[in-house]
Amino acid sequence: MNILSIIFTTTLMKNQGIYNGIIGILLLYGTFIAPHPKEIVIPILIYAILVAIYGALTSQKNIIIKQGLLPIIALIIIFV
Numbered sequence: 001m002n003i004l005s006i007i008f009t010t011t012l013m014k015n016q017g018i019y020n021g022i023i024g025i026l027l028l029y030g031t032f033i034a035p036h037p038k039e040i041v042i043p044i045l046i047y048a049i050l051v052a053i054y055g056a057l058t059s060q061k062n063i064i065i066k067q068g069l070l071p072i073i074a075l076i077i078i079f080v
Helices: 003-032 037-058 063-079
Strands: none
Touching: 003 037, 037 063
16 A cells, blocks of 8 residues: 555545544434434434445445444334
8 A cells, every 4th residue: 555545544534433423422412312302313314324325336235234224223113
């Protein structure tokens, strides 16, 4: 690997960490603090599923399982 690809990879990983951190914080807020948790949690879960679908279409097919399965299960549990 050259220095540019290392810097690029490092930047991507930082961005992924920020993305996951924000989603985690919003889900915790929606679950434990918000007066109407479903109004916050459901859109975040739908967003995570859409991102997984996009990843499956543009990168690897198994991303839909790796990234999308847990939000799908959570949505099912919310609506059951």
